[in-house]
Amino acid sequence: MTTVSPTTSSRWWSLGLVGVTCLGIGFAIGLTVGSGDESIPAAAPEPSTEVAFTDDTTPTDEYDFGGSEPLPVTDDFDAELRILSKECFGSAGCNVVVSVEPIYVGDGDLTALDQSLTVTYEIIGAEEPHINNFSLMGDRVMVSPEEMVQIPTSDTELSVEITDVF
Template identity: 30%
Template sequence: MSTDTPPPPASPPLPPEQPAPAKKSRTNLVIVGAAAAVIAAVVGTGIVVVQSSNGDSKPAATPKASASTAETVSETTEDSAATYADLDADSFSIDLKTKSRQCFGSAGCNVTVEPDLTLMVDSSSVDPDATYEITYEIKGDESGPVIDTAELSDQTSLNYTPSLIQTVSSGTEVTIKITDVTKMG
C-alpha cells in the first residue's frame, strides 16, 4: 500500500494576515493634549493682558482648579460691577503753564499757554474705559475769553492743544478755570 502524498511545500504556509497595531488612539491623545495646552496658554495670556490693562494688582478673574464655573462667573461679575467717581470741575485743579511769550513793547504780547491739570481724586476711582472732556476758559486775551477742551483718558492720559493768546500789555493777568466736565463713553 503505497499512497502518494504530495511533497511538502518549500516554505511553511503564511499565517493569516494580522491588522497593523492601532496607533490612532495615541495620536488622538497627543492632539487632545496639544489642544488643551494651546487653550491654557490663550486663557493665561488673556488674564495677563486684562491684568495689565486694568492696572490692578490681581487679575480680573482668577480661575481655580477646584472652582466651579458658577464661582468663576461670580468673581468676574463682582470685578466688572466696579463703580467709579462722577468727575466734575471740582475733581480737578487747573493752572496755566506758559510755554512761550513774545512781547512787543506797548503793543502787548503773544503768549502760548497750556493747561496744567491736577486730578484731585484717586485715579483708580476714574473709569478707565471712559474719556472725559474737560472744557476750560482762559481770560486775558485782548479779543475776549478763549474756550478750549482737554481730554482725559485711560485714567491719567491728558491730551490738549496749547493755546496762543494775545494780551494788550505785558502786565495783563492771564487766568484759567474749568467750566465743564463731560464723560464720553
C-alpha cells in the same frame, strides 16, 4: 386821418408789454397766496427730545457709565498755566504762547471709569475769550501742547478756570 409817429407807437407797445407782465405777476401771486388750498401738507413738528424729571434725580443718576465711580465734576479738576513765550508790541499788547497742565484733585479713581471724559477750560485774562478742552481716558491725558493768546499789556495775569466736565 391821424398819423402816429414811431415814437408814440413804441411807447404804446412798451406800456402794453409792462401792463401784461404786471398782470401776469399779480395773477401768479394771487394764485400762490390766496388759493386757500389746504392740500399742501404743513411741515411736521420736530419730535421733542426733552425729558421731564418728576423726582430729584438727574439724567446721569440712572445711566450706567460702566464703572462704580461717580463722574467727576468741575471742582475735581484744576490746571496750571505755563508761559512758554511772550512777544510784546508796546500799546498793541502781547502774544503769549502757553501750555495748560491739567491736575486732578478729586477723590475718585479715574482709571475705574470705562469712558473718556472731556474737561473744558477758559483762559482768563486774554483779550478775547479763549476756550479749549482736554480729554482723558483712565490715566491718559490728551491736551494741546501749546496755545497762543493775546493780552492787552505785558503785566496782564493769566489764569485757567475749569468750566465743564462731560
